[in-house]
Structure formats: structure tokens, C-alpha cells
Amino acid sequence: MAIILRNDFNGFEVSYGITNPLGKDLARITFLNDGAVVGQALFGDAITPGSFAAIHAEKQIHLYLPMVHFANVFALLSSGKTLALFVESLGPSPAVSGGGILAA
Numbered sequence: 278m279a280i281i282l283r284n285d286f287n288g289f290e291v292s293y294g295i296t297n298p299l300g301k302d303l304a305r306i307t308f309l310n311d312g313a314v315v316g317q318a319l320f321g322d323a324i325t326p327g328s329f330a331a332i333h334a335e336k337q338i339h340l341y342l343p344m345v346h347f348a349n350v351f352a353l354l355s356s357g358k359t360l361a362l363f364v365e366s367l368g369p370s371p372a373v374s375g376g377g378i379l380a381a
Contacts, residue, residue: 284315285361296323316362320347330376338362
């Protein structure tokens with residue numbers, strides 16, 4: 278049975294930069310709920326090993342995505358809808374099988 282962890286958010290901050298020495302793109306969206314960080318999404322070629330979702334300290338949800346998904350995610354964030362981060366696991370272990378952003 279799938280277990281869903283969900284973190285609602287009501288604000289976000291966007292940053293963009295490059296990594297050294299290879300100059301690869303890196304964008305970050307930090308998700309906030311009443312000013313507290315509840316997760317982040319990192320985008321870009323600097324992210325390895327590729328797309329995945331994870332749970333980090335204090336049950337923050339972290340998403341790692343290719344840069345080509347940034348425009349779609351930003352459009353969703355700009356839609357005015359109430360949104361939440363989520364991750365899904367397939368059992369009681371902390372292993373995450375997927376995640377993303379959903380309309381709350």
C-alpha cells in the first residue's frame with residue numbers, strides 16, 4: 278500500500294545560478310509554509326544522478342528535476358491554485374518511489 282507524505286505551501290522563492298568549474302545551470306525553488314521551509318526543487322544539469330524525490334531533515338520534501346521542467350513547474354506555481362509537495366513510498370521504509378507537486 279502506498280504511503281503519501283504531503284507538505285502544503287503558501288509561498289516560494291526562486292534562485293538561479295551556475296556551478297563551477299563546468300558552468301552548468303542550476304535553479305532552485307524553495308517552498309515555504311507561513312515562512313518555514315517545507316521543501317525545495319532543484320533543476321539543472323548540475324543535478325546528478327537525475328530526476329528523483331527525497332525526504333530530508335525535518336520531513337522536507339526535495340525534488341530533483343531536469344531544467345526543461347522548470348517552465349512547467351513555474352507556470353503551475355503561478356496559476357493561483359492551492360498546491361502541495363508530495364512524495365510516495367511503497368511501504369513502511371523511508372524509500373521514496375516518486376513525488377511532485379499537486380493541487381491541494
